[in-house]
Amino acid sequence: MSSIALVGNPNTGKTSLFNTLTSSYEYVGNWAGVTVEKKVGSLKNGAGKLIDLPGIYSLHPLSRDEGVAAQYLIDESPEALVNIVDASQLERNLLLTLQLLEYGKPTVLGLNMIDVAKARGIYVNPEILQKHLGITVLPLVARTGKGSGQVLSILEKTSSIPAVTFKLHYGELVEQAIAAIQHELQQTADLPNHRWVALQLLEQNPVVLELLSKRINISRLLEICDTCQTELQNKKLALTLPQWIRSTRKEYIHSICLEAVDTTAQKPHNLTEKLDSILTHRFLGLPLFLVFMYAMFKTTFDWVGGPLSDIVDGWISGPISDSANSLLQTIGASGFTHALIVDGIIGGVGGVVVFVPQIFILFLMISFLEDSGYMARVCLLMDSTMERMGLNGKAFIPFIIGFGCNVPAIMAARSIEQPKERMLTTLLLPLMSCSARLPVYLLFAAVFFPAQQATAVMSMYVLGVIFALILCKLFSKHLFKNESSVFIIELPPYRMPQLKTLGRSTWEKGKGFLRKAGTIILAGSVIIWLMSYAGPTGFNVDMDNSFLAKFGGLIAPLLHPLGFGTWQAGSTLVPGFLAKEVVVSTMNIIYHTPDTAGLESQISQVFTPLSSISFMAFILLYIPCLATVGVIKKETASWKWTFFSMGYSLVLAYMVSFIIFQGGSLLGWS
Known part of the structure; x- marks a missing residue:
């Protein structure tokens, strides 16, 4: 089965096209860095496999996710390439296109976002x-599927895609170096196009x-590169060898x-520029973001979500429980x-x-804000704040993803270029309030x-971000060497999200919760x-004498200074x-x-507002959940940092809860 690689700059619509061509679904967002590892799917027509590679600006990787794409092209040999470019940003996108043409594989160019280009008054002649x-x-509009049928048709037989004959002349000095490297590589058969390898070597x-x-043994190859660099300098050109190659490509593209x-x-x-003048304003930008977030929480928990949850609660405590009781009595359970x-399963x-x-x-x-292009602006707004704490604005992307689930958020940290910042982001992401914590907040806030449910829940989200930034400053200063920071983020155009895309995105995020x-x-x-049903004396025991109560009782004394020192709290x-x-x-x-009302009544008798x-x-x-701990181990490749993330979070939780309860008690709060 043939394999076709889908390659392009970040946020050019590769994943949207991948979903259309393979009838699968991968996460799509209107910002750079959504895809952080290669995705594999089968083409609808059964002609082969399609590999969606992370977005890259060039084959010279700056981050781990970009390294995935470069490594794939070197280690594996796809039969063909589909290069997706943004028609509204063509000059910048073609820089990668030339590198892919030099790779030598049959290539199809997908001229995507022609609708966006047209709206801006830009017309490209294919x-x-x-x-x-x-x-x-x-020409394509990947979001709507326009032109995808042509792509699928041409990929049906990769052998019918014309061979690439493109060759750009880089000047006599560089061409001599390329020829010399190709001569040295002529005995090495298991490499891609030798001219392409030579150019990548010269670009370091x-x-x-x-x-x-x-x-x-590459010593001779490095010697050729050094000689070429020296000869460039002897000609008094104020460019390094990689800069010379890049400038040659840019002139040709222009x-x-x-x-x-x-x-x-x-x-x-x-429209994008007009909106940006307000939404990314130096002084208005962040306050507007907080207003949007508050409105989002108010809608979720008070205006729409609350009444819907009451309806579901009524179904579970009413018809579902009653039907289960009747059925069990009928069959003599x-x-x-x-x-x-x-009590166990339904309850x-x-x-x-x-x-x-x-x-x-x-x-x-959240999906609406992501797909509209607004979240990328938030990263820009947060850059100055996060830079003072030891990160850059790009780290805010995984933080936002962490509001859904910490696991994909930690994987998204691969898009961060610097190892120090990538490690810091990975260690701090468990402090983001994922959807798994939300039921706890909703229960206690209700x-x-x-009257302030949205404010109470939003405060937990804000608290997580605040502690992440404080610890970032602390860890950056004491655990990691200072490194220069590079902040590169593409601001996509604003667009109205499609209902189909929003629905699929919401379902993909939410189905994990249902799966759990x-x-x-x-x-x-x-x-x-079972632990509440059984105890040292047998089964069907009083709850206070159950194994669960004994287990929770061991932890309860440690939790007493935090305001919830009961075996019930410890057991949870x-x-x-x-x-x-x-x-x-x-x-x-x-x-x-x-039902939930009964649980709320019980909670009100055991806890106080302060506790x-x-x-x-x-x-x-x-401590983060088991799945998050597993992905931290995978991404850091270190048990030391994995245990550190578990240890510091437990200590931090204890200290913060202690200060909240004891400090509030001293102030006379209850």
């Missing part, structure tokens, strides 16, 4: 591009250097664009089975499922802050119920390590309540 580059050029591509050093791109009708100030299903899992509407609405609104409800939360609920925290959602399902089982804030802060900050 025929002129095709004439200069010598490859097939297909670290991935190519590492690959070659493992296969052959000459193509002068002929192929008509900008005479280009509008001086488009034992008391143990009856209690397990109604435990149902106590978490009632929050599904609010979680999906939150994901819908009990103790019914049917697996981890279900299993956890059964185990917790340890299973919360598997998945934070299990905290609420455990409470449903412990307090044995028929509830302390408990929510502890849930926010203490």
Whole structure:
């Protein structure tokens, strides 16, 4: 089966086209760095595999995700390439195109976003591009699927795609060096196009250097590169060898664009620029962002999400529980089975499922902000603040993704160029309030802050970001060497998200929560119920004499200074390590309540407003869930940093909750 690589700059629509051509779904966002590892899918027509590579600006990688693309082209040999370019940013995008043409594989150029270009008054002539580059050029609108049928048709037989004949002359000195390197490589058969390898060597591509050093002695090749560099300097050219190669390409691209791109009708100030003058304003930008976030939380928890959750709660505590009771009585189920299903499974899992509407609405609104292009602006707004703390604005992208789930957020940190900043971001991401913590916030906010639920929940999200920035400054100063920071982020045009895209994005984010409800939360609920049902004296014991009470009692004394030193609270925290959602399902089982209103009544008798804030802060900050710990180990490749992330978060959670409760008590709060 043939393999075709999908390559292009970040945010040019590669993943949208990938989803259309393969009938699969990968996360799509209107910002750079959404794809951080290669995705593989089968073409609809069965002609082969399509590989969606992370977005790159050139084959010289600056970050780990860009390294994935460069490594793939060197280690593997796709039969063909599909290069996606943004028609509204053509001159910049073609820099990668020339490098791919020099790679030598049959290539198709997807001229995407022609609708965006047209709206800006930019018109690109595909025929002129095709004439200069010598490859097939297909106009596309990947978001809507326009032109994707042509791409699929031409990929049906990769052998029918014309061979690349493109060759750019780099001047006599560089051409001599290329010829010399090609001569040295002529005995090495398991490499891509030798001219392409020679150019990558002259550009000092670290991935190519590492690959070659493992296969052959590269001292002679490096000698040729050094000689060429010296001769350039002798000609008194104020350019390094990589700069000379890049400038040659840029001059050629500029000459193509002068002929192929008509900008005479280009509008001086488009909608994006007008909106940016307000939304990225130096003083208004961040306050506006906070207003948007508050409105998002208010909609999620008060205006729309709350009533929907009440409806779901009514179904679970009413028809579903009643039907289960009737069915179990009809079939003569034992008391143990009856209690397990109604109290353990329906009570435990149902106590978490009632929050599904609010979680999906939150994901819908976050997806809207992402796909509109606004979130990329937030990273720009946050850059100065984050730079003072030891990171740059690009790290805010994983932070925002972390509001959905910490696992993909940590993987998204691969797009950060500097190892120090990438490590810092990975270690701090568990402090972001993921959707798993949301049911806890919603439960306590509804009990103790019914009139300010949105404010209470939003404060937890803000608290996580604040502590992440404070610890970033601390870790940056004491744990990592100072390194120069590079902040490169592309600001995409604003656009109105499509309903289909929003729906799929929301579902992909939310289905993980539902999957947990049917697996981890279900299993956890059964185990917790069994521990509450059995004790040292046998089965069907009083809850206070159960194994669960004994287990929670061991932890309770440690939690007493935090304001929630009961065995019930202690019993919820340890299973919360598997998945934070299990905290609420455990409470449903412990307090044995028929619905959310009953649980809220029980909570109001055990906690106070002050101790509830302390408990929510502890849930926010203490040890990340098992899945997050696993991905931290994978991304850092270090048990030391994995255990460090678990240890510091537990200590931080204890300290913050201690200060909240004890400080509030001293001030006379309750």
